[in-house]
Amino acid sequence: MSTRFYDNIEPTDAVPRGKFAAIVLCGGRSQRMGTDKASIRLGDETFLHRTCRVIDDVAAPVIVIANPTQALPTLPAQITVVLDKFPNEGPLGGLLTGLTFLNDQRKLEAAETCGVFLSGCDTPLVNANVIAEMQRRFLTLEPSVDALVVVHESRRQPLHAIYRRSIATQAAASFERGERSLQKLLQGLNVVEVPVSELAALDPDLLFLKNINTPEDLAAARSLL
Numbered sequence: 001m002s003t004r005f006y007d008n009i010e011p012t013d014a015v016p017r018g019k020f021a022a023i024v025l026c027g028g029r030s031q032r033m034g035t036d037k038a039s040i041r042l043g044d045e046t047f048l049h050r051t052c053r054v055i056d057d058v059a060a061p062v063i064v065i066a067n068p069t070q071a072l073p074t075l076p077a078q079i080t081v082v083l084d085k086f087p088n089e090g091p092l093g094g095l096l097t098g099l100t101f102l103n104d105q106r107k108l109e110a111a112e113t114c115g116v117f118l119s120g121c122d123t124p125l126v127n128a129n130v131i132a133e134m135q136r137r138f139l140t141l142e143p144s145v146d147a148l149v150v151v152h153e154s155r156r157q158p159l160h161a162i163y164r165r166s167i168a169t170q171a172a173a174s175f176e177r178g179e180r181s182l183q184k185l186l187q188g189l190n191v192v193e194v195p196v197s198e199l200a201a202l203d204p205d206l207l208f209l210k211n212i213n214t215p216e217d218l219a220a221a222r223s224l225l
């Protein structure tokens with residue numbers, strides 16, 4: 001389906017709370033790290049706590065999709081934990097679990113939600129200003145656009161993206177076809193890309209994209225704090 005680059009626009013007013021929900025994925029095997037990334041500490045907080053705290057500033061509700069066998073660290077009280085329906089099947093199954101939950105839960109503010117920000121828990125230097133800028137842009141897009149995705153070094157970042165709630169159908173179809181890749185899902189969606197250069201003024205070192213997957217990545221991230 002079509003892809004176009006987003007034309008730069010001026011930021012508008014603050015985005016009303018409740019317009020955007022968020023899904024934070026924290027299952028997975030953490031094989032490269034050798035220990036569950038969700039519970040690793042960065043400064044005073046665990047990865048998962050920090051990620052949720054920052055995203056909670058700009059999205060509600062924030063849903064954590066966890067593996068049923070996972071021992072989760074303490075989280076801010078307002079964060080909802082949902083068990084992954086497809087544990088260890090990868091991020092697409094986690095996204096599908098989260099979207100299904102949001103679409104089913106009428107009690108949640110999600111009824112008014114137009115978009116869902118998706119993140120892993122292993123980018124704990126995520127930046128609320130960057131997400132808010134993406135939200136402002138998302139609100140200006142036509143309803144036919146399914147997702148707004150950051151592009152860094154020519155690669156889409158599906159775990160730093162806003163998806164329309166309605167793409168649960170496409171996510172389910174992709175999953176049922178046996179696909180497990182968010183990149184593959186994006187190929188079938190109407191995507192608007194945000195070149196990372198357009199967000200760099202808000203986070204010049206692009207810390208928001210720093211994926212911490214290995215002990216070496218962790219040492220580098222800790223040296224920044």
Ligand SMILES: Nc1nc2c(ncn2[C@@H]2O[C@H](COP(=O)(O)OP(=O)(O)OP(=O)(O)O)[C@@H](O)[C@H]2O)c(=O)[nH]1
Binds near residue numbers: 032066067123159
């Ligand atoms: N809920 C859920 N989250 C997942 C799953 N697989 C990966 N994630 C999360 O998605 C993000 C990206 O995961 P990856 O780094 O690609 O994989 P990983 O399993 O965490 O790590 P490796 O085993 O080292 O590849 C991380 O925040 C993971 O916690 C899954 O099956 N379910």
